[in-house]
Amino acid sequence: MNSPAWYALLALLFILSLGLRQELLFFFTALLALASLASRLWMRYCLNEVTYRRKLAATRLNWGEETDLTVEITNAKPLPLAWLMVLDFFPDGMTLLTKQPGQPSSSRVLTNLLALRWYERVRRSYRIRGDQRGAFRFGPADLISGDVFGFHWRSATVPEVDELIVYPKIVPVTALGLPPAWPLTEEKTSIRLVDDPLRMATVREYVPGDSMRYLHWKATARTQQLQTKVFDPGASRVIYLIVDVQTSPNPYVVVPEHEELIVSAAASVATHALASHQAVALYTNSGIGSSNKCVSVPASRSPTQLGQILEMLARLDPFRQLSLSHLLLRDLRNLPYGATIVVITALPEEETIKTLLILRDRQHPVTVLTVGERPTQMPSGLQVYHLGGKDAWRDLQALELG
Numbered sequence: 001m002n003s004p005a006w007y008a009l010l011a012l013l014f015i016l017s018l019g020l021r022q023e024l025l026f027f028f029t030a031l032l033a034l035a036s037l038a039s040r041l042w043m044r045y046c047l048n049e050v051t052y053r054r055k056l057a058a059t060r061l062n063w064g065e066e067t068d069l070t071v072e073i074t075n076a077k078p079l080p081l082a083w084l085m086v087l088d089f090f091p092d093g094m095t096l097l098t099k100q101p102g103q104p105s106s107s108r109v110l111t112n113l114l115a116l117r118w119y120e121r122v123r124r125s126y127r128i129r130g131d132q133r134g135a136f137r138f139g140p141a142d143l144i145s146g147d148v149f150g151f152h153w154r155s156a157t158v159p160e161v162d163e164l165i166v167y168p169k170i171v172p173v174t175a176l177g178l179p180p181a182w183p184l185t186e187e188k189t190s191i192r193l194v195d196d197p198l199r200m201a202t203v204r205e206y207v208p209g210d211s212m213r214y215l216h217w218k219a220t221a222r223t224q225q226l227q228t229k230v231f232d233p234g235a236s237r238v239i240y241l242i243v244d245v246q247t248s249p250n251p252y253v254v255v256p257e258h259e260e261l262i263v264s265a266a267a268s269v270a271t272h273a274l275a276s277h278q279a280v281a282l283y284t285n286s287g288i289g290s291s292n293k294c295v296s297v298p299a300s301r302s303p304t305q306l307g308q309i310l311e312m313l314a315r316l317d318p319f320r321q322l323s324l325s326h327l328l329l330r331d332l333r334n335l336p337y338g339a340t341i342v343v344i345t346a347l348p349e350e351e352t353i354k355t356l357l358i359l360r361d362r363q364h365p366v367t368v369l370t371v372g373e374r375p376t377q378m379p380s381g382l383q384v385y386h387l388g389g390k391d392a393w394r395d396l397q398a399l400e401l402g
Contacts, residue, residue, distance in 0.1 A: 042079070042147035043154055049077040050116075052086055052141055052158045059162075060307070061130040063169035066097065069126045069138070075116035082148040086112040091136035094164070097127040130166030133263065133314045138162045167310040168260075168267040171396055176265055176369075176387055203227050238279045238299050238336055241266055241309075244324040244345035245286040245316060247371070254318045257390040258346045258371050263313050264396060265344050265369055265387055270309045277301060280309065285327045288315045294327065299339075325351035332359065339364055344387075346371040348378065356382060 050073070057068040071088065075081055088110040090096065100111065114122060130136075139161040146153030174180055203219045206226035219227035243266045247258040266282070273280050281299035288295060295312045297305070322330075324345055332341070341364050343356065348370060360366045360381060370376045373389035388395075 040147075040152075042082075043152040045077070045079055046081060046084075046145040046147070047143055047154055047156045048079075050075050050081070050084070050143060050145070050156075052088075052143060053160075054088065054138060054141075054162055056138070056162055056164055059164055060311075061164065061166045063130060063133060063167060065166075066127055066129045067164075069128050070123060071110075071112065071126075072121065072123050073112065073114070073116065074121045076119060078118045080118050080120075081116040081145055083113065083115055083145060085144040086110075086141055087144070088112075088141040089137075089139055091138060091164075093130075093132040093134055093166075094136050095129040095131050097129055098125070130164070133166050133168040133260070135315050136164045136166065138164065165311055165314050168263045168313050169396060170268050170271050170310075171264065171399055171401065173268055173272045175396065175399060176268060176385075178369075178385055182367075203229060238281065238339040239269075239273050240281045240283065240299070240332065240335065240339055240341050241270055242324070242328065242332075242341065242343040242345075243282065243284040243286075243313070243316075244320070244327075244343070244347065245284060245318055246320045246324070247318075247346045249347065251320055255346070255390075256318075257393040259318050261371050261387060261389075261393040261396065262344050262346065263316060264393070265371075267310055267313050269342060269344075269369075271306060274301060274306050280305060282309050282312060283327060283331050284312075284316060285320045285322050285324055286317045287321055288312070288317060292321060294321055296331065323349070323351070325349060325355050328352065328355045328359070335359070335362075335364060337363060341366045342369065343367070344369045344371070348376050353379060353382070 052074075053072045055070045055072070057070070058065075061067060071086070073084070073086060075084075090108050090110045092108055096110070110126070112124060116122065139158065141158040142155055143158065144153055144155045173182060203216050204227065206215065206228045214229040216227045216229050243262060245259065245262065247253075247255040247262070270280050270282065279299045279301040282295070282297040284295045286295060287293055295316060297308050297312055324343070324347075335341075341356070341359055343352075343366070345352070345368070348368060356366050356368065357379065365383075367383040367385070368378060370378075370384065370386045371389065371392075372386075375386040376384075378384045
């Protein structure tokens, strides 16, 4: 309708109407010319001053939690839009609870078709749920509009992307088949460990040789004598959580149910330990995205530690970057004395077992949590719990927590 041939035809009809003195043909030609001009103006300016924004009510969700996704579409110009279509990428792994008329629930595109008056703003809200761990990206979005007749259209891309993190599913350790107090029961040892400033047991009078860093100034002011802090020398004050992502002898093949069970178990153990005021460190043999660096979170019991661990586990890639035995030898050479080691793996290889036995002989309590369809035979001296396989993960998926 806006091609040179079309305008040549209009010019011919206009000349004929004048030459033949046909008023009806003249008005019909003028109407077509006005429609062509309107179509051209709409096509050129339809997306000018049109903005699209999305907002997530929460950017971090626990497994199965819901939140609101709000989109805002604004036409900030005097030209109305007869129609506007917005196609916004909706990530796989998120569940759209708000039904869209005429759109299948499995669609990976959030579609909005509407008309906008001049200077009008429209907001629409959707309820979404995180049924799968991971980092999910919403966007980019495509805006499509055109003339009122539908002859011509124009498109533009809104490149902004919003990210939502869904943490792994967290269950009580008893749901994993572990004892309620595991691995938090501490045994006193006659060997004095390195003082832990986060675990003060009592206060006593200062004696020469005590560290000045541990002076208790409030007690000193109260008693008018130097007082120093005494720390609890519990043996297993730090838990080193080691996650092996490899679920198949072929490192490029993934068993999804085993992988999710491993990650869920790691998240559950970390949550349980931190809730009991234990310090937790996370080491894995996989990275995040295109990074070639294995994920690790230093030991801490700070209030932000659980969030860091859960986010790393949510983003964790399913493919290993090095073997578990290599990870143990590389990163766990200089553990604090008495630190507890918890390994979660689907493939406890011979080299891995040898390394764990060496760590046990260095006075580190070692527990191995195995995943698979059948329990793995392990040497005596290692505490072993078999978490199960595909059926165990399906049971955890279906488990509703109060």
